[in-house]
Amino acid sequence: MEYAHTPVMLDQVLEYLNPHAGDYFIDCTLGGGGYALAIAKIVGPKGKVLAIDLDEMAINNAVSRIKNNPPISNLNNIILVNDNFKNLAVICDKYFGDQKGIKLNGIIFDLGLSGAQLKDSSRGFSFQMDTPLNMAFGEPADNSASRIQAGKQTEHLLNNCSKHELERIIWKYGEEKFFHRIAGGIINQRKIKPITSTGQLVDIIKKAVPKKYQHSQIHFATRTFQAIRIAVNDELENLAKALPFAVNLLSGGGRIVVVAYHSLEDRIVKNFFRKESKDCICPPAAPLCQCHHQASIKILTKKIVRPSAREVIANPRSRSAKLRVAEKLTG
Ligand SMILES: C[S@@+](CC[C@H](N)C(=O)[O-])C[C@H]1O[C@@H](n2cnc3c(N)ncnc32)[C@H](O)[C@@H]1O
Numbered sequence: 001m002e003y004a005h006t007p008v009m010l011d012q013v014l015e016y017l018n019p020h021a022g023d024y025f026i027d028c029t030l031g032g033g034g035y036a037l038a039i040a041k042i043v044g045p046k047g048k049v050l051a052i053d054l055d056e057m058a059i060n061n062a063v064s065r066i067k068n069n070p071p072i073s074n075l076n077n078i079i080l081v082n083d084n085f086k087n088l089a090v091i092c093d094k095y096f097g098d099q100k101g102i103k104l105n106g107i108i109f110d111l112g113l114s115g116a117q118l119k120d121s122s123r124g125f126s127f128q129m130d131t132p133l134n135m136a137f138g139e140p141a142d143n144s145a146s147r148i149q150a151g152k153q154t155e156h157l158l159n160n161c162s163k164h165e166l167e168r169i170i171w172k173y174g175e176e177k178f179f180h181r182i183a184g185g186i187i188n189q190r191k192i193k194p195i196t197s198t199g200q201l202v203d204i205i206k207k208a209v210p211k212k213y214q215h216s217q218i219h220f221a222t223r224t225f226q227a228i229r230i231a232v233n234d235e236l237e238n239l240a241k242a243l244p245f246a247v248n249l250l251s252g253g254g255r256i257v258v259v260a261y262h263s264l265e266d267r268i269v270k271n272f273f274r275k276e277s278k279d280c281i282c283p284p285a286a287p288l289c290q291c292h293h294q295a296s297i298k299i300l301t302k303k304i305v306r307p308s309a310r311e312v313i314a315n316p317r318s319r320s321a322k323l324r325v326a327e328k329l330t331g
Pocket of ligand 1: 006028029030031033034035036053054055058083084085086110111112113137238
């Protein structure tokens with residue numbers, strides 16, 4: 001199957017990362033390789049791009065894209081790693097650890113899922129197709145299960161979680177206002193028959209929400225599908241774990257760029273950047289600083305960066321993208 005993904009805000013990402021020949025970068029979310037391959041061309045044979053993805057399909061696609069792209073295959077400067085970016089520190093140590101004194105110039109996260117994953121019917125990410133429920137990005141980090149087995153977590157969650165837990169997930173990770181009714185619909189349906197397909201889930205949501213909601217601009221199943229995907233893949237926890245490692249690994253002047261697609265992950269990035277750009281994080285009422293926290297980054301995007309109207313028309317999936325950038329302080 002062809003791996004199709006159009007990179008989002010590629011020009012802005014390259015502008016902020018500002019790669020030069022001989023630089024080192026980490027792309028934490030390889031996907032279709034849109035960013036990684038563009039950076040690899042610029043850094044050339046003396047530079048390196050370490051590109052990570054939890055999804056073996058993304059890694060395999062990149063292997064063949066690189067092989068069939070002589071300028072890049074000749075550079076021999078991309079390292080592909082099938083792992084979770086929450087293990088960033090260990091991965092970096094494994095692949096860059098013996099290159100003493102390297103300067104890490106930039107790290108990029110382009111969060112969520114790729115167009116190829118959304119379109120792949122074996123993945124169960126889309127509410128537009130009736131497929132088995134899966135929604136796993138990849139295998140668990142300890143390789144204890146295949147992606148298909150990992151996907152069983154989605155079925156397990158829907159068929160076994162308490163109503164309260166389902167409500168919590170759909171509200172917290174989907175910000176879905178009809179969380180109560182949808183969780184109730186899931187509980188009622190699974191008493192009759194286990195929920196095993198995306199089609200079943202869409203039907204449950206459709207019956208649970210008011211008629212008017214079914215005709216709103218955003219598809220009525222969007223928020224619930226997002227919530228379940230986030231919960232199954234531990235997306236917010238992975239991001240919260242990886243950001244401090246990323247800043248720690250960067251060299252002075254190196255940049256971290258994050259592209260987020262919903263407010264939950266963007267909030268994590270915004271709060272993390274804010275905290276790490278401050279010298280003191282004591283409560284405002286504290287008479288004297290007791291935290292001794294020191295700023296490690298400077299925020300470069302005081303205002304969030306969004307795709308242009310032209311990009312949104314050409315690639316509607318880019319419409320919710322929010323890009324934030326920070327630079328590691330020297331010394
Ligand atoms: C939006 S796509 C990236 C697209 C890429 N920037 C491009 O231009 O082609 C996000 C990718 O991140 C991967 N991903 C999501 N969570 C991950 C995690 N915790 N660790 C590693 N990869 C992850 C997904 O499998 C997906 O391939």
